[in-house]
Amino acid sequence: MKLDEAKQQFIDTWGALGSEWGINKSVAQVHALLLASTKPLSTDEIMEKLVISRGNANMSIRQLIEYGIVYKKHIAGDRKEYFVAEKDVLKWAMKIAVMRKKKELDPVMEILKDISEATEDDKTKDGQAFHQTVKDIQVLTEQLETIANKVFQSNRADLLIKLFKLIV
């Protein structure tokens, strides 16, 4: 396999995985392209390599910057903006996880809490059963959140120790 082929497959695979988990294909592909690149790339280079429009490239880059996993890089003597991806896998994996949790999971947890409280005093058998179901989901997600927060706060060394403890 030639290097260019390998990179292309990496980009395609990343795009497909993103789609299946609710991350836009172009966004995932731009991320992969930048990960696979040694040097910073301009919007034009990204457009050309991925064969996507300027608008799409621009919006994808902006989203990755918003996620905090791609940075702007100024190149002396060039007016264009260049972009580089955060190369530390653990760092960007966590940033994506934190962002998605905040944007998608947290509001749901709020609603679950509301529903759980609103049905707390329901005396009907049906109402009590429903309350219990919601409460169960709520408790589990809160436990998972506690763990996630601990993991996200850890430094690399702590994390390895914690995960080691988990396995043995």
Place this chain on the structure above:
Amino acid sequence: MKLDEAKQQFIDTWGALGSEWGINKSVAQVHALLLASTKPLSTDEIMEKLVISRGNANMSIRQLIEYGIVYKKHIAGDRKEYFVAEKDVLKWAMKIAVMRKKKELDPVMEILKDISEATEDDKTKDGQAFHQTVKDIQVLTEQLETIANKVFQSNRADLLIKLFKLIV
């Protein structure tokens, strides 16, 4: 909030969450409806309560059964099939996780391994950097997989102990 309102909000919330994480809205809503129901429901009842077509209801139910989080329930003297959701939250959450990992993550891990191996002997600076990036992702996902497998294998008591260790 009336019980019916609370249930409806639960169904809507669940549907929205599913969509954002790559699970079909109808599938998520059928799951929520069954979770919120004390008694088994027939396809007709599901169609009626969610205002969806027979085809959609049928396919959604089948997918939930394939996931292993909804069961068929025969009711004596009735020819219709009835359905109930697995009410043990930990159980169905794990089943969904295992299923998605197998269907979507495992193939990606295979490809990452291939790419990593194919670029191993590349002597160019660019090739080595790319190899390292892919290798890093591969190693992290393998570590996460090991942990996930351990977690999925645990019984409830083991799991609590492990998670407790992780937090302290």
Place this chain on the structure above:
DNA sequence: CTGAATTTTCAAAATATATTGAAAATTACA
């Protein structure tokens, strides 16, 4: 300032995904 280079926006078009509904297949009771 001026104006060319660059970035951003967003309505329209293209694409992908979900849903419908009726016909075909299957089931199980008489």
Place this chain on the structure above:
DNA sequence: TGTAATTTTCAATATATTTTGAAAATTCAG
């Protein structure tokens, strides 16, 4: 078995999402 109830399938349709591309806004060197 015959037949009516039920389930399944899938082409057609509807809906949602993504992508384009050109116009507007912004930036910055001269």
